[in-house]
Structures are given as structure tokens and as C-alpha cells.
Amino acid sequence: MDELKSLDLLPRVKAPLGFEARVMARLAERTADRARRLKAFRISLAGASAFVLVGFVVARLFILPGPGSVPSAASFDGAGPGERVIPINEPVEYAGEVRAASRDSETIYILEQVSDVISADNTY
Helix, strand or coil, X not given: CHHHHHHHHCCCCCCCCCHXXXXXXXXXXXXXXXXXXXXXXXXXXXXXXXXXXXXXXXXXXXXXXXXXXXXXHHHHCCCCCCCCCCCCCCCCCCHHHHHHHHHCCCCCCCCCCCCCCCCCCCCC
């Protein structure tokens, strides 16, 4: 704090001639340079986004297969359009089995120990 008190005792001096004008000119240059860099960044970001979008469109049109029939395993075995095709997967509904098992009085629950700590509070 003593340094600040000694600074107050020093006499004030004026800035050199043209100092304020030079500072303001450099500040304007920096502001203009920053605005140019920001504009260039925005344009490059828009260009990159457009490039990615065009890439997706080109890939979708020319590289990825379009809508239509998907060849199945049966078509590779020589099965024609009129022959029987066996589906590889089919949906399974388990909700009915769970409801039927919960109404059944002979349901057996298998209990597994899920932790190494045995607590006296567990009720089976």
C-alpha cells in the first residue's frame, strides 16, 4: 500500500503529442481485423456445412441403395418369385406368458444372491 501512496505524490504528466490518436487508430485496426476474421469464419463454416450436405445427397443418390426390394437369403439359394420363402425372424409376444405365469399358483421364483453382503433384513 505504501507504493500507491508514493504514486499519488508524483506529479501528473501529459501524454505525448498524438498518443491518443495512435491508440484510437490501432484500436480501430484491431476491431476491423477481428470483424474480417469473424466474417471469414462464418463463410468457411457455411461452406463446410454445404459441402457435408452435398456429400450426403451424393452418397444417398449414387452410393447407397435406393428403395425397392431387398434381396433375401432365399433369393440367393435360387428361390424364384413364386416359391415359398421362410422368414428368418418373427415377432414374439411375451406379455401373455408373463400374465399367465403370474396367475398360476404353482409359479416358482428362483432367488439369486446379488451381493456378497448377507443382511438380516432380507426376507424370502
